[in-house]
Amino acid sequence: MSESSLKAAKRPRTDMPTQPPMERIRNYLEVALGYTEADAMAEAGRCIQCKKPLCRKGCPVEIDIKGFIGQLQKGDLPGAYKVLRDYNSLPAVCGRVCPQETQCEGECILGKNPEKTGGPVAIGRLERYVADTFAARLAAGDSACIQLTGEAACRMERPELRVACIGGGPASLTVAGYLAALGIKVTVYEALHEVGGVLVYGIPEFRLPKDIVRREIDAMKALGVEFKTNWVGGKAITVQELFEEGYKAVFIGVGAGLPQFLKVPGENSIGVFSANEYLTRVNLGRAYDFPNHDTPIFKADNVAVIGAGNVAMDAARTALRLGAKTVSIVYRRTKDEMPARHEELEHAIEEGVVLRCLCGPMECLADENKRLTGLKVQKMCLGEPDASGRRRPVAIEGETEVIPVELAVIAVGTRPNPILLEATKGLKLNKWGYIEADAETGETSIHNVFAGGDIVTGAATVISAMGAGRKSAKEIAKRLLGMDL
Amino acid sequence: MSYRILEKKVLIPGQTTLLVVDAPHVAKHAKPGNFVILRTSDKGERIPLTIADCDPEAGTVSIVFLVVGKSTAELNTFEEGMSLPDFCGPLGKPTHIEKQGTVICVGGGTGVAAMHHIAKGHAAMGNQVVAIIGARNKDLLLFCSELGSFCPEVLVATDDGSVGHKGFVTEVLKQRLDEDKNISEVVAIGPVPMMEAVAKVTKPYGVKTTVSLNAIMVDGIGMCGACRCTVGGETKFACVDGPEFDGHTVDFAELRMRLGQFRPQEQESMALFQHKCKCAEGK
């Protein structure tokens, strides 16, 4: 790194404008407002355009980060967008929800010595800026292809080449967008009444506005992708039937949505929700707008959320927005071990979420009507490191506490949903019940049936699900079109 | 995609209605015991309703519902030719049907409709089906003649004695169990207290008893746990592990409590809906 380039980078990271905490907990609007043009140019200017960019290796789909930021530095927004789109079909989403600190930004050279450099380039924020700004500048008459690929025109439609995707989350959407741009006819079968997977039923509006997901889906529709909602793979249609109907390949992207519970007494009390139920009611069912929307959720003054990942943060911040006075995150380990994105954890704390670390849930206490009254927890301390290298929480004998709450949300992970898997004969699963898929192509034990995303890896990230979708899409295109891409 | 209503039959005015819905892929795969989840508008709640009958050739599915709150009241405003925005199914595990001899199918209230599809399945398998149905009075009895077309016996109980036995279905059931020691299974579908009572009656006889749990549901595909019930001391998801379970091991008290979870919100929603209807009528 030359002296002059280091100087260029020495400015601290450009802050993301946000809604003030006390204001935003009273609405359901997006918290992070997005860079202005000046912010974006200032931040792009911090990137020193390394000869050997380390950042790229941190991104699961190896986006040419240097390339897109380079275009932005030159003021070429469409050029920057084109680079992103070559690797990532949902840049506006990833810019918002990727755990950048452990991925791209975690590797950026400027992060190695933050006192001197001002910290890593805010790659995610720039990615969001490029995607949002490009979309906003698209003229009404521009083709969907521009939005999906950055190119003016896509290939001619090839309606005889049909591919089905089961599940409508980021993995399948990537397959659909990629293949549609090549002229292949894709049908997406989604069990719920809206497409988007976790992006619509899980991640709240205040973190990922649903309009952004809808924009992408509309563009795919314009390219001929057909979305069949309310279709449960394995129930309303089987993989075999899809082939019988003339589909040449099937991609399975059904996610890992089966909620895990704690298996503690009282867990079926009224007021104890899985994070999936809580978030699905509020996001998919728009229960934050009850009774204008019909799906109910009840408000509670005191809420505990068990777990400390993104899902837990989303649930905790949702509870605040529904009017809770105190919301605690109950976690067996300490703040340092919390798996949530840094930004989410920080935002949660700013908003007043209380961290109750070193507490393991023991029992859900309820009144005679089975309504939750409190969460009994076991106090813990950190012991020896376990196999994962993290220090294991150990119970402190006899030290328990009752946290008075009327609502508890359990966010301690998910498992694969077996509906489709059980209905698909010959589909090989691993010992945890996830689909076994080829690491290079995503092909499963059944010829021309591919799988990717959480149903293969277990709960992971949006970008890794998309990366898997992309690999399969390439292989499918190669087989159907006979070309190497 | 939307789902057209091909036929509407008001079974009990203002209370119970049958809809025949055009949904070929659901009809093709539906088995007795399955249910659908539908919404009445793009702001609607996802509500589960049992498939009361289906015709794979015609591509239709019949549902019968009781108006109890906002969503069912709104559903009751749909007329022939109108379409439902969402109709998802078939969901749930189908009823376990095997050739086994004599099966008693007990239905109460709207549950008779759901029971009808199951009884039909048993009859098609070659089982002798005894149907026992109950209602408050003669005018509220459902599916009596339909059941008669394939059940050699249809026993009726009404609260007021306007037809059949005066009293509860459980009394008729008990009598039947006393008379006939060769009953291989009892299936009961209806209000929770009725299913609970049936399970209580059959217990001493040691007869296998199947009940269908109408827990509150959201997704209906195992992804939320809203529908969890305790069966045999274990937590089960009614939508994917059921909805049918061994009636002798179900924790009915818990189910009853959980069904009341959102009562205040449900009342608020219904009051608002009724108010809007009145305004629309210009009152």
Ligand SMILES: Cc1cc2nc3c(=O)[nH]c(=O)nc-3n(C[C@H](O)[C@H](O)[C@H](O)COP(=O)(O)OP(=O)(O)OC[C@H]3O[C@@H](n4cnc5c(N)ncnc54)[C@H](O)[C@@H]3O)c2cc1C
């Ligand atoms: C609350 C929450 C917050 C998260 N936050 C982040 C974050 O900030 N950053 C990040 O990178 N990741 C985050 N994740 C994880 C990320 O969302 C997932 O890893 C990603 O969505 C997986 O994508 P997928 O396509 O594999 O599956 P999903 O997004 O789970 O989509 C699967 C879809 O398949 C449908 N489906 C299931 N079964 C069937 C069937 N039988 N037939 C038809 N359709 C079916 C489901 O309804 C769903 O729509 C979060 C997850 C949750 C739950």
Ligand SMILES: Cc1cc2nc3c(=O)[nH]c(=O)nc-3n(C[C@H](O)[C@H](O)[C@H](O)COP(=O)(O)OP(=O)(O)OC[C@H]3O[C@@H](n4cnc5c(N)ncnc54)[C@H](O)[C@@H]3O)c2cc1C
């Ligand atoms: C597997 C299954 C099959 C069913 N089959 C039938 C049927 O064939 N005919 C019929 O009339 N009813 C059936 N029900 C019950 C039906 O789903 C409820 O009556 C309906 O959801 C009530 O909605 P509402 O808005 O009109 O009333 P609400 O005012 O919302 O509720 C009235 C009562 O209905 C129950 N309920 C509310 N929301 C739900 C929900 N999302 N899921 C389940 N129950 C709920 C609660 O106990 C509540 O107190 C079935 C339920 C299940 C789980």
Ligand code: SF4
């Ligand atoms: S997709 Fe995610 S990890 Fe990759 S560059 Fe963008 S923000 Fe970073």
Ligand code: SF4
């Ligand atoms: S490592 Fe950081 S400074 Fe280097 S090219 Fe990547 S983003 Fe720019």
Ligand code: FES
């Ligand atoms: S309704 Fe969601 S798991 Fe059964």
